[in-house]
Amino acid sequence: MDTGWQTGLAGFAAGLLISIVTAPVGVSGAVFLLPVQLSVLHVPNPAVTPTNLLYNVVAGPGALLRYLRSRGFDRALTRLLIAGTLPGVVLGAFLRVFALPGPRVFRYVVAAVLLPLGLWLCLRAVRPSRRVRPPLRSGTVAGLGLAVGTVGGVYGIGGGSLLGPILAGHGIPMTTVAPAALASTFVTSIAGAGAYGLIALTTGAGEIAPHWVVGLLCGLGGLIGGFLGAHLQRRIPEAALRFLLGALAVALALSYLR
Template sequence: MLSWQTGLSGFLAGLLISIVTAPVGVSGAVFLLSVQLSVLNVPSPAVTPTNLLYNVVSGPGALARYRRNGQLTGPLARLLIAGTVPGVVLGALIRVFAIPGPRVFRLVAAAVLLPLGLWLCARAVRPGVRDRPALSRRTILGLSIVTGTVGGIYGIGGGSVLGPILAGRGTPMSRIAPAALASTFVTSIVGAATYGILALVTTGDIAPYWALGLLCGAGGLLGGYLGARLQPYLPERVLRLLLGALATALAVLYLVQGLTLV
């Protein structure tokens, strides 16, 4: 039975995290995951589908604002979705059958996010350095499959990994943020459905914690809208630095937790 204190904590966590992460196209799930594991005591691997449920509920807030701003256009979102959807299904299977333990899961996340975050921060503080040539469509599609798989493993969507890569290669944040969030939203629907099916045929804590996921998502719905509304007022350099800092902070957090977890 979900207590009102836990429900309120989940709502406020979703709200505050999404305000910060939505302007750079990162689902608040990347930080909410740690809150669910450490504060709200959601077991693994149920924390992953709960986080995917959060993405499904919270996603329309930021996306509605980006669409109103005229930013939810162009082929980038469709390209990301084409890769991340099959990837998230593969990631869900890996998460349930191969790496159910939270320690391995956190160390994998840290290994992926730490170099990306540091790289993007370094480029943001050196504005005179020219960006590398933009990635080809085929490369973006391949990266989308890989990051979709990673997102399916730990329930955060691929935007937190793809965003730093695309930003470091010169793609404007005004294009990255709405495309990454759209990709996260669609793949989270597919991922949550995959976990729901797996819960019917396997044992263990695989099904999402519905009440908590919905309350966290309600906070993220409001916070995402506010964060997307804030984005046009932030300079490109600030947005890149924020994205790099978020990725680095999350990687350090996962690394510490993964190394100290018994």
């Protein structure tokens, strides 16, 4: 595909705006960037997935730098998430290339991820749980990470952005969840992008390589937007932001099911 300055500007703006909204809740923004790639930037399948992972790699340090300055990292939680999502995202990359190559199936996978994620966000925004839940066991967190990381590798979202809402719904504060989820997304996206590159190199399938220009420009926008979004986290009502994200995810999922 040809990338003119209009396409590059659109990608930068999309990454910037999406990450400003999503970074406060620990979502990299790739989950919402993917339909922009398909419909606006016209990145072909299956290159959209590694391009999304490239976006995460470039954009991730923006929000992470801000959260590091605020000293909100829970190192134990972050290690558990990475321990599960890291092998999962590599497995998901192989499944995406060899088991789910068709665009129709891919759209159904997108909808299957977005719909429950959106409904979960909306439910927790409208009816926050007041029940005190017992702490999650280490094995449970790592197991969730493995499952979500596999889906994230297929979808190109790293995995942490799906774990964030689950952990927050269990009662873990968003100030703790967001940095850990973003750190997990960043690390697993590096592994996922590397896995796609290795598959492309060893099989000669150039169509599964990322679109570098789109990924870098979107990521640059996400780098700036993520820093700004993380800075705004404590100033935006958490419930309102989660409901907005959930409603957008549900709308996108329903559009893919048509």
